[in-house]
Amino acid sequence: MTAMTERKDFPMSMRLPESDVAIIDRAARLRGRSRTDFVRDAAVRAAEDVLMDSGLVRMSAESFEAFVSVLAAPAAPVPELVELVRRPAPWEMPTEDGR
Template identity: 70%
Template sequence: MPRLAERKDHPLSMRLPDADIAIIDRAAMLRGRSRTDFVRDAAVRAAEDVLMETLPVRMSAASFDAFMEALSGPPVPVPEMIELIRRPAPWETSATSED
């Protein structure tokens, strides 16, 4: 008798109010995705964010000392950041010039 292939997908079922479904469907449509793909990607992204916030960072003692030295040293200006901070915000400039 042939063996059935082991299924690797796991179903996930949720009960959501109509308003939640409507907003999910609208966002999925705007991205050109199915509801399932949209929700799966959003859930996985949220899970990865939580894991990244809680996973310890491991490094050697020498690397930790270098990291602490870099943090303890004087700040070093980054020219690109200075230019960005000095640049007027888009709402502070005229989008169209009236000549």
């Protein structure tokens, strides 16, 4: 008698228009991935986004008040971001020819 092994992969099948398959294949090639890997990663990422967006956060009234007070407090400056904002954009800097 052979031991039953638990299935780890489950096949999925879908019907797509040729134009959808063509764009998926093109994108997968650009990423150096197979169609299956590309579609699986995209589907899992989309599912994770939906689940993260639909998560319910529960907290006590005291915790909510603390949360709101943190949001309402003035933001503390981040020195690296202040320097970045003050730095001229690349298109604002003079070029080698002085323009």
